[in-house]
Amino acid sequence: MKFTLIQQNDTHGCLELHEELFWDSKGPILKKVGGYSRICKYVKDVKKENNNVLFFDGGDLFHGTLPLLASRGNAIIPLLEKMPLDGFVPGNWDFAYGKEQLQSLTNNLSFPSIACNLKDQDTGRPLLKPYIVKEMQGVKVGVIGLTYPYVDITMPPSFSKGMIFSTGVDEVQDYVEKLKAEVDIIVLLSHMGLPLDAKLVNLVNGIDIVLSGHSHDRVVKPIILNNTYIVQAGSSASFLGRLDITFEDDKVTEVKYELVTVDETFEEDEEVKEMVNSILAQYETERSTIVGETKVILHRSTLEEAPMDKLITDAYLSSFDCDVAFSHGWRYGPPMAVGPLTLYDLHTIIPANPELFTLELDGVALLEALENNLEQVFSSEPFDQKGGYILRSSNLMMTYKPNNPKGNRIQSLQIAGENIDLKKVYKIVGGGGQLFKMHEKKKVYQDIHAIDLICSYLKEKKPYDVKVGMDILSV
Template sequence: MEKQTNITILQLNDTHAYLEPHQEMFWESGTTIYRPAGGFAKIAGYLKQLRKEQKGVLALDCGDTFHGTYPAVASKGEVMVPVLNELSLAAMTAHWEFAYGPEQFRKLTAMLNYPMLAINVYEKATDKLVFAPYTLKEVNGLKIGIVGIACNIVDKTMPPHFSEGIYFTLGNEELPGYIQKLKQEEKVDLIVLISHLGFPQNMKLLSEVEGVNICLSSHTHYRTSKAVQQGQTIVIESGCHGSYLGRLDLTIQNCSISNYKHELVEVSDKIPDDAHMLELVQQAVRPYKQELSQKVGETATVLDRNNILESTMDNFLLQSMLHATGAELAFSNGWRYGAPIVTGSVTLNDLYNIIPMNPPIQTVELTGQELQDMLEENLEKTFSPDPYAQQGGFVKRCMSLRAFIKIEAPKGTRIQKLFVNDEELDLQRSYKASFVTEQGVPEKYGTNRSDSGIKAIEAMQQYLEKYSPVRADMLGTFTAV
């Protein structure tokens, strides 16, 4: 092929089932501000207008799409299917989709009009791939190979039912073989990788493996305002919650990219809704709308999760857990998803956006040594200098402790000083902690685990009822020194 061809690739990633517009955090004029963004009616409006304006648009979804809001979780992802099928996507890969169990996810993928791709998800019984490794699409006369890598931590850090009967690899050993097959046997002009490993992980992968032209990264919610080049590969990641789309306009000549333009597109209220998609979204949320719209209290603090060391949103959750259990400490996972809640009214929908699974609050007895070991393990999974060893989200969310840490220190030595309720940690002492999910306190830590009899949503409702308008300020739980 010698002629010049233009195509456009549009990326969705980490939408977390945010069907409707929501508040989002933006950095502008040296500070953080909040305004509405996202919504699948606007995503469809942008995509359909783009397709009217030009031929050769390839839209791809990088996963974390079927989970993250109450309608999605309550329906085990099924409310998302009609909405997603309306977008004419070419392929997807996955992460939180496995929260409903592999069988339910297989059911969901069978309902889609595009394939789920993963070169790194296998059946335990047969070692066979669970999903197709790649798909082929012809766009403006170009033959494009699309390869998928699912998030590899599903069977390593997440609840066991997520990976029942299946296992995950990193995909780095498999990828070169598929690149070779696509080039030599399928004779593709371009290879696009949709990967849910995370941005640092994908950058390392692409430093080791040649032959990928475009990598659409996801999982880490990076907002790449400018495309990044790793060797000969163009890499982008486009935020989360459907607040952004990633757009790449490519000029292809002689099976290589001769020119490209990247845009991180804010899905703002300036984008008109697509009428049909708006109807589909309204149908999806209608069974839940009345209940979720209930006002449950007020907040005097913006509840936001966009901070790696500590967040006001999680401090509110942890305060509620301490109030419900009377424990000394509280822990939750450092989830990245969860749209901000601005000051003023708090609805039930807001609470489910904080923790859509509504898990039970448990208590456990931890020794000081276990507490320190657990935190060091989490800091390594967050800040390891080896991207492949980074297996978490943000730093574990904690309440009633203060840790002074050196982020750059070697594994197991990051904590310089650790205090519980302003007293220096006693390695021999036992501490009562409350937590949500096994990611909050992994099963190998602690004794006397017990169910408190209250779930996360109920605890937050009770806290709001007593203390509204609530405050959940930053406390300096982790301080980098």
């Protein structure tokens, strides 16, 4: 018996063909890829060829570009009705509009939403179905949902209000035991991130396949741990993960896997193409308004620092009399090519459009915050890894050892060209509630939002360029 699993994850509102970053011997290059019309046509064609095909979304479906933010996720609902999806697990950004809106969005989907580690705080009951069972010709597949467990810790408070999150280890174990007697194959549809998924499958026996999400990893060869296959399909609707599975004598006997790059050669589903064009047409003003230009590829595909985020922090620092500027180490957002930047591009670079704040911290508190961030990125315990990349910054230079113990990674730190003084009070500029969350009460919000500020900066400093050399280095 053979069947096929296809996954997309972390699409973040990338509805159309867009630039994607790839690495070759010359460094980063861009290629046009992605879009819902190409994904839809590809999956529909596979399903026509074979009845035993399931297609799942691994989360961060309702957030990431202007049409989704402006409509609180609603704009994509009619489009998703045309996509041949069989299930969905929410990602951390799918909670951006609060509990009631998440429930409204998922209630309007034509496919089930699942998460075993998410409860309603008022009732203590699961907010969504913990799992689903899909019966195909000759094989039953149990699919357990596992959402991001740290929404209440890493995201603004409004994201998690009224909900309870857990790591899901106990819940997954319970549902695996329950499903063993009911199904032939157990699949975990997860938005935990690759390191956490790898740890989980060593704690829980009996999971056959993990369709991983959240960490935007382009897995080109399945990771096999504890007899479990783990895969993940990049981000930004640029890739699909395809598993062709042979099942014989009550066990998986062969797995063929491909990370599918959805490039320009893929045919488009014409109905979905028209729907995407209709959605985007509502934002023609933003798409046609040129706000500046860049001399470098803007991307956030590197761990320590990236040009897309340097644009943000440079703009912040230029507008306030501060010692250092910070922005969160987000992973979302497709790259932008050298050339003009539109207002729509800025809404893709920083879709949350946070309000700017200033914050005063002494050297001890600042050093502690930076060490805590490094722990969240590099912790040797996967379940202590939270958030995305290293905090983005301007006017800061740092060397660090990623494998050192917690609190002892930073080797050198300079602010505004001088070694950090633990007794000095530093003035910081940043944006939003996700950044320096532990110091929220000390923040002074400035009644200006990131996109307006970046627009002004690009107008004044055009074209944008970044200096040669790295400010943050592992040593």
